Amino acid sequence: MSSPALVRHPEDSMPAIAEAGPAPGTVPPATPPSFGTVALRWYRLNRGGLRAIAIGIMSLLAFLLVWHLLTTYRVVFFVRFTNVPSPLAVYASFTKAIHDPKFLLHIVLSCRRIVFGFSLAAIVGVPLGLIMGRFKLVHEIVFPVAEVLRPIPAIAWVPMAIMLWPTNEQSIVFITFLGAFFPILINTLHGMSLVDPVLVRAAQCLGARERSIFREVYFPASLPHIFTGLTVGMGVAWVSLIAAEMISGQYGIGYFTWEAYSLVQYPDIALGMIAIGVLGLGSSLLIRGAGQLVMPWRLK
Amino acid sequence: MSEIVTKAPQGHIEVRNFSLSYDSIEGPVAAVTDTQIHVNPGEFVSIVGPSGCGKSTLLNAVAGFLKPTTGIVTVDGERVNGPSAERGMVFQQYSLFPWKTVRENVEFGLKMRGMPRSQRERAARTLLGLAGLDAFEKHYPEKLSGGMKQRVGIVRALATGPKVLLLDEPFGALDAQTRVIMQQILTNMWQRLKISVLFVTHDIDEAIFLSDRVYCMTARPGSIKAEIPIPLERPRQQSMMMSSEFLALRRGLMSLIREESLKAMGGEINDMGMQGLNIELHGHSLADVI
Incomplete structure (x- = not known):
């Protein structure tokens, strides 16, 4: 099972090293990740928090809107909003x-x-x-x-x-x-x-x-x-x-x-x-x- | 460090005519009765026995947490009256201070002794280096694996240079692989520091692998059922656990424990194994019989 893999491995890597030697500018690990990738990673890691903040803001806005509507239309439904300030x-x-x-x-x-x-x-x-x-x-x-x-x-x-x-x-x-x-x-x-x-x-x-x-x-x-x-x-x-x-x-x-x-x-x-x-x-x-x-x- | 290593051999533990009982509504309940044990300076001694036999009670009395009802516990001729930094202890639950970093945990005993900060920091770093924990000195214990926690626990107990090290099932909560490594580490430290060790475990292999001598306790109320010298040569290798010598010791201890475990469980005494091995009890050397 493992022997073909062992044999194949050096064959695959040898030419890769040979090519990498002369070719200039092929050093993938040293390249700093672009701003886009960093931003994307940051977004992925903080997705939960961002979601909570977005929903929180919307919920507060909805509260204000309901308050506004209840007071401008002076709703009376068991509770009286007649004198409640907007x-x-x-x-x-x-x-x-x-x-x-x-x-x-x-x-x-x-x-x-x-x-x-x-x-x-x-x-x-x-x-x-x-x-x-x-x-x-x-x-x-x-x-x-x-x-x-x-x-x-x-x-x-x-x-x-x-x-x-x-x-x-x-x-x-x-x-x-x-x-x-x-x-x-x-x-x-x-x-x-x-x-x-x-x-x-x-x-x-x-x-x-x-x-x-x-x-x-x-x-x-x-x-x-x-x-x-x-x-x-x-x-x-x-x-x-x-x-x-x-x-x-x-x-x-x-x-x-x-x-x-x-x-x-x-x-x-x-x-x-x-x-x-x-x-x-x-x-x-x-x-x-x-x-x-x-x-x-x-x-x- | 060097001060600890070059110290004259000491740490002679002597427990004589020891018994300990708790008060209950039906009168006193004996946990340990009529027990004599000793640990020679620099010796590694284990106590094995069925669960609830009082082996931890005995260890806690040596540590000074429990007072014997009768009898006396001495270390180098001095009577044990309470816990002290002379008797380092390692607990099964690691019991590291969660609010202290790894290094602060190791420093604790030195701090209690009044050692200046810079000096104890250096000492703690050296010790952590020996235990391969230098990279973790600033971590809080919560972030460590069980094996690392217990390494810190051992280093912390050794930092003040105690005469004896008491360990209460220290590797009981670790997985099998980690336990083997920890046994190796403990053996290394013990040989380096030439410190006396009293080690409580219910793991027979562990007791044989680590010890110079093993005490086997009876079911509750606990007393010493047998004392077994372990003549295996040192340094001990993992491969020794397959040797016929090791297996013979293991078989002997196994049957002793099984008999007591059955007693503890209220079952019939199964003395088949005992007869087969022809083991004599209490104080007689099992190795001689085998």
């Missing part, structure tokens, strides 16, 4: 608002509250979760209290927060903190409970002591779950913030949205909502980016 009206109020320092102040203040409330929640929640996961006694003491307080929605804390804190600003930050705190704590704790004990053993028989094991094993092993907690916590932080602002705020994008309703500025309602959506999306993207930065081993 996308164009919202766009008009948007162009006005970005030149309005007051609108920007609303956004800046909301972001500041998120930064304070969320950072506090992370600064307290992550270490507490790590310590609870490592030391049984702390877990046994803290966990029951956390479990009782956890199901209380942040919005139910509003009256209590107003009583607890001297200023409105502090109580809003407190409510934002509470919203983010429990998801962060619970997920950190979950991450700690899933740390592979064999990795701890491996570290121990390489000479690692308690502190090093905490820093080199427990913490990095829990990081994926910590970041899940941070992402969920960020979402709940926004929910809590907007609720708190609507009830007790004087500034902030939640207050802006509620005020627009009170002042019959209907396009501003939608503008406020969209701003909240964009800010929420932006902040979760930031956390995801930070996660990829901190956990390079998770990159595919």
Whole structure:
């Protein structure tokens, strides 16, 4: 079977080498691929992503179109679109608002509250979760209290927060903190409970002591779950913030949205909502980016 | 590296009157009873036995992860009180740190010892070079094949220059071809470093091929059923596995294990093979009989 192939092979290749020797300019591997082939390859490799982007854009455009049609024809079909602002009206109020320092102040203040409330929640929640996961006694003491307080929605804390804190600003930050705190704590704790004990053993028989094991094993092993907690916590932080602002705020994008309703500025309602959506999306993207930065081993 | 190689022979493991039992609602359950084993400095010793016989329990006690209920474990006369870098361990599940690169994994023990970064980087590179892994130093373990992961695991355990190397079914998860290569690599490293090795496996061929001596354990509660010296000459070649000497050892060990496996499974003891080979038990040398 194989012998004819073996015999034929040198016969075929010999003349090829003989020809290639004198002929100038026949060096196929050195030729750089043309721009066209590179572009085609790039397209083939990224076809899935491009498709998702194209469909995503079309779907957003379709959403806007449906919104536009529903509002221009003032459709009433169970839900009433009579007073709903059209996308164009919202766009008009948007162009006005970005030149309005007051609108920007609303956004800046909301972001500041998120930064304070969320950072506090992370600064307290992550270490507490790590310590609870490592030391049984702390877990046994803290966990029951956390479990009782956890199901209380942040919005139910509003009256209590107003009583607890001297200023409105502090109580809003407190409510934002509470919203983010429990998801962060619970997920950190979950991450700690899933740390592979064999990795701890491996570290121990390489000479690692308690502190090093905490820093080199427990913490990095829990990081994926910590970041899940941070992402969920960020979402709940926004929910809590907007609720708190609507009830007790004087500034902030939640207050802006509620005020627009009170002042019959209907396009501003939608503008406020969209701003909240964009800010929420932006902040979760930031956390995801930070996660990829901190956990390079998770990159595919 | 040279410091590790030229070290005076040490790593004498001694396990005496050892037993270990777990508490349960019905009272203590014995995992290992009345066990004596030892590993001489520079010796390669394997423990084989049916699954669940407590061979890993015994190894974990030598590592210092488990405390014996009775008896004592010493290394070079010092009592084992907990895990330490003096006893390197290699696990079946590789147990590399996924968040560390290959080199960082190898560096870990040196880092724990407080070695400066540049020095431990150099040491890790040298070791990875010896294991043929230099091209992968910046990879994360997830990207490696099973055989490469375990090579990193072995190199990591050896990086701190331990007195003894403990391996808990290290090649159990590898395919047959990779396993053979890994056995060869382990043998090379062992001969180079003159380190004592205690190797737990359920693979009889592996135990015979690698070891100077093999302990065979009984079914749960485990104890030593037989101690078998492996007089095969070194360096050992793959072809030796077909020699009559090897096959005789294999047959003997096989029947010992089968009997215990049947016991472990609650079946009737099949002592046909035992009678045929006329093997005497506990402490008696099987090779002498054969």
